[in-house]
Amino acid sequence: MIRSVLLGTGSALPKACVSNEELAKRVDTSDEWIRERTGITQRYIAAEGETTGSLGAAAAQAALDDAGLTIADIDLIVLATATPDNTFPATATQVQMRLGGKGFPAFDVGAVCSGFLYALTTADAMLRSGMAKRAIVIGAETFSRILDWDDRTTCVLFGDGAGAFVIEAQDVAEDGAGIIASRLHADGEHGEMLYVDGGPSTTGEVGKLRMKGREVFRHAVANLSSVLKEVLEQAGHEPADIDWVVPHQANFRILDATARKLGLPMEKVVVTVDQHANTSAASVPLAYDVARKDGRIKKGDLVMLEAMGGGFTWGASLLRA
Numbered sequence: 001m002i003r004s005v006l007l008g009t010g011s012a013l014p015k016a017c018v019s020n021e022e023l024a025k026r027v028d029t030s031d032e033w034i035r036e037r038t039g040i041t042q043r044y045i046a047a048e049g050e051t052t053g054s055l056g057a058a059a060a061q062a063a064l065d066d067a068g069l070t071i072a073d074i075d076l077i078v079l080a081t082a083t084p085d086n087t088f089p090a091t092a093t094q095v096q097m098r099l100g101g102k103g104f105p106a107f108d109v110g111a112v113c114s115g116f117l118y119a120l121t122t123a124d125a126m127l128r129s130g131m132a133k134r135a136i137v138i139g140a141e142t143f144s145r146i147l148d149w150d151d152r153t154t155c156v157l158f159g160d161g162a163g164a165f166v167i168e169a170q171d172v173a174e175d176g177a178g179i180i181a182s183r184l185h186a187d188g189e190h191g192e193m194l195y196v197d198g199g200p201s202t203t204g205e206v207g208k209l210r211m212k213g214r215e216v217f218r219h220a221v222a223n224l225s226s227v228l229k230e231v232l233e234q235a236g237h238e239p240a241d242i243d244w245v246v247p248h249q250a251n252f253r254i255l256d257a258t259a260r261k262l263g264l265p266m267e268k269v270v271v272t273v274d275q276h277a278n279t280s281a282a283s284v285p286l287a288y289d290v291a292r293k294d295g296r297i298k299k300g301d302l303v304m305l306e307a308m309g310g311g312f313t314w315g316a317s318l319l320r321a
């Protein structure tokens, strides 16, 4: 069967790391509150000149290097972001240019924190249909640019960064490597729970992030545990078969509650929210890259990716590394 097989991963973070203590000097908050409520201890914040496009390109180049490939081997770029460099052109086209590519399709996908799952599922479908052979799938964000730094209920939660996968269509055996099953969902009814209060067609301004944190938390745990069950059922696997879960890194308590619901020990959950905070679409590929490079995720492991974000949107994807 034709599957999209992961050939390489990469990630990129801004240079500046901001600890909770440093943030508490500017915002009415404390290291203790942020740690206890979220598990976050620090985040990376983009400086002038560091953008979603530059971080995305750096992560993509790292993924190409990891795969032992060059941009000449690629025929598709899908980039997930809610913080593009410009309203248009799509940041994916600028990443293509920065990498020295030309001609092949490159486009952005917008599903906020679930963006990487949406981008990966789209690229996977294009690869399996024969429309492309080798894709770079990127999650890249600079949420620091859409935060209201006077709103302590949101500004302490997010960070900037990028992660990337290189995937290739391969003819593999049923128990072979690659993306096995994916499910995506959306429910626009809850749009006002997590949104940006501006945009080109409404205010003409970029706007700032607004969130009803407690409600988002409740929906996240319910939606994530249900989509994980769906994907496992579709793939014919049990929770116990999973070697690693790489979740969207919004809040340690969400990761813990979702793992409990599935009866999965936290030892199988990759946690990077403490280091990176919530990097929206970048968080899943960033966390995957960390866990692969430090030797946790090994070839042949069964890995579940999952995310939930504004929209609401949510999804999960099961792959064999």
Ligand code: UT7
Pocket (backbone or CB within 6 Å): 028, 029, 030, 033, 034, 037, 038, 113, 152, 153, 154, 156, 157, 194, 212, 213, 214, 215, 216, 217, 220, 250, 251, 254, 278, 280, 308, 309, 310
């Ligand atoms: O990536 C997309 C998905 N996003 C998420 O998954 C986020 C989901 N939500 C959450 O992670 C949590 O709901 C938060 C971390 C946002 C908030 O945690 P919480 O335990 O739900 O706290 P809360 O909103 O109920 O606030 C508790 C208290 C409030 O004070 P009172 O009303 O009890 O006196 C807040 O004013 O904490 C206060 N508070 C803060 N205090 C210090 C809120 N933010 C802060 C802060 N520092 N930064």
